[in-house]
Amino acid sequence: MRYKVRHTTRYSYPARVTSCYNLANVLPRDTRRQRCLSSKVTVSPTPAVSRSRTDYFGNHAYQFEIQKAHQELVITAESEIQISEAQPDLNLDFGISYAQALHYMRNNRSHHALEAREYLLNSPMIAATEELTNYAQPSFIPDRSLKSCVAELTTRIFSDFTYDPEFSTIATPLSEVLEHKRGVCQDFAHLQVGCLRAVGIPAKYVSGYIETLPAPGEEKLVGADATHAWVAYFCPDEGWVEFDPTNDTAAQTQHIVTAYGRDFLDVTPVKGVIFGGGSAPALDVSVDVSRVSED
Structure with missing residues (x-):
C-alpha cells in the first residue's frame, strides 16, 4: 500500500x-x-x-x-x-513463551538484546510502578507465548478504558489515567508501554498517523485523518512488533510511523x-x- x-x-x-x-x-x-x-x-x-x-x-x-x-x-x-507488510493478527498464538523472553533479556549479551534493554528503563513520562505490574500481570503467564500475552493486554486496555479526548492533556500523569480508566491514544500507548516494562518486556512509544475511512456512502473529509500513537515491544524471535491498544489491533497498513521513542516527550x-x-x-x-x- x-x-x-x-x-x-x-x-x-x-x-x-x-x-x-x-x-x-x-x-x-x-x-x-x-x-x-x-x-x-x-x-x-x-x-x-x-x-x-x-x-x-x-x-x-x-x-x-x-x-x-x-x-x-x-x-x-x-x-x-x-x-509493505501488515503485522500478525492479534489472535495468533505462536513463538517463544513469556518465560523464554524474560530469560533472554536477563542473560543474552548480544547487541540487539543490550539495545532493547534500554527500553526497560523508566522514562520521563513512564515509570514502571506496582500498579502497572498488578494490572499487566494477569495477562503474562510464563509458559504462554509472548505474542499472546501482549495481545491479551492490548485487548484488556481497549475493553477497560474509555476513549475520552476531554479527560487528559499531554501532561496528565499515567496514574490518573489508570485510576479513572479514561484517556486518548497517547495515554493508552503510555499505559501499555509502562505495563510491558513493568513485567520485563522492552517497549517503545510509537508516534505516527492512522488512516481513517468514512462510513459507507460518505465522502472522506479533508483533514479528517489524525496523528496517532501505539506501541512496539521487543520479541527475541521477531524484533520489534507493533500493537495498537486504542483500536485493539496489531499495526496494519493504515499505521504510518514517524518516530520511535521512550515516550511522547522524545517524539x-x-x-x-x-x-x-x-x-x-x-x-x-x-x-x-x-x-x-x-x-
Missing part, C-alpha cells in the same frame, strides 16, 4: 513573536514494514536556518530557526510512504522555544492520508 501524507500545523499568536527555535518530528522513518519514498517540510515564515538530522533513536528530525517577527507559524510536512510532533507571542496561542492541526495505490 502506498500513501501520501500531508500534515499541517498552524500556530496563531495574539502578540508578535520576535524569534523561535523549533524541532519537528514529522518526517516518516524507514521500518521493517515501511519505506519513506520522499518527504519535505515547508515552513512559513521562511526559516533563517534549517537542517535535517537523524536523532539518537534513528528518527528524522527537522530543526529550524525563524529570526524575524511573525504572528503565525505554519509547518507543512508532505511525505510518500510504501507500506513530540513540534516543540521549541518562542520569544514573545503573548498568552494562549491558537493551535490547529490538519492531517490528510491519501491512498496512492494498492499492491
Whole structure:
C-alpha cells in the first residue's frame, strides 16, 4: 500500500513573536514494514536556518530557526510512504513463551538484546510502578507465548478504558489515567508501554498517523485523518512488533510511523522555544492520508 501524507500545523499568536527555535518530528522513518519514498517540510515564515538530522533513536528530525517577527507559524510536512507488510493478527498464538523472553533479556549479551534493554528503563513520562505490574500481570503467564500475552493486554486496555479526548492533556500523569480508566491514544500507548516494562518486556512509544475511512456512502473529509500513537515491544524471535491498544489491533497498513521513542516527550510532533507571542496561542492541526495505490 502506498500513501501520501500531508500534515499541517498552524500556530496563531495574539502578540508578535520576535524569534523561535523549533524541532519537528514529522518526517516518516524507514521500518521493517515501511519505506519513506520522499518527504519535505515547508515552513512559513521562511526559516533563517534549517537542517535535517537523524536523532539518537534513528528518527528524522527537522530543526529550524525563524529570526524575524511573525504572528503565525505554519509547518507543512508532505511525505510518500510504501507500506509493505501488515503485522500478525492479534489472535495468533505462536513463538517463544513469556518465560523464554524474560530469560533472554536477563542473560543474552548480544547487541540487539543490550539495545532493547534500554527500553526497560523508566522514562520521563513512564515509570514502571506496582500498579502497572498488578494490572499487566494477569495477562503474562510464563509458559504462554509472548505474542499472546501482549495481545491479551492490548485487548484488556481497549475493553477497560474509555476513549475520552476531554479527560487528559499531554501532561496528565499515567496514574490518573489508570485510576479513572479514561484517556486518548497517547495515554493508552503510555499505559501499555509502562505495563510491558513493568513485567520485563522492552517497549517503545510509537508516534505516527492512522488512516481513517468514512462510513459507507460518505465522502472522506479533508483533514479528517489524525496523528496517532501505539506501541512496539521487543520479541527475541521477531524484533520489534507493533500493537495498537486504542483500536485493539496489531499495526496494519493504515499505521504510518514517524518516530520511535521512550515516550511522547522524545517524539513530540513540534516543540521549541518562542520569544514573545503573548498568552494562549491558537493551535490547529490538519492531517490528510491519501491512498496512492494498492499492491
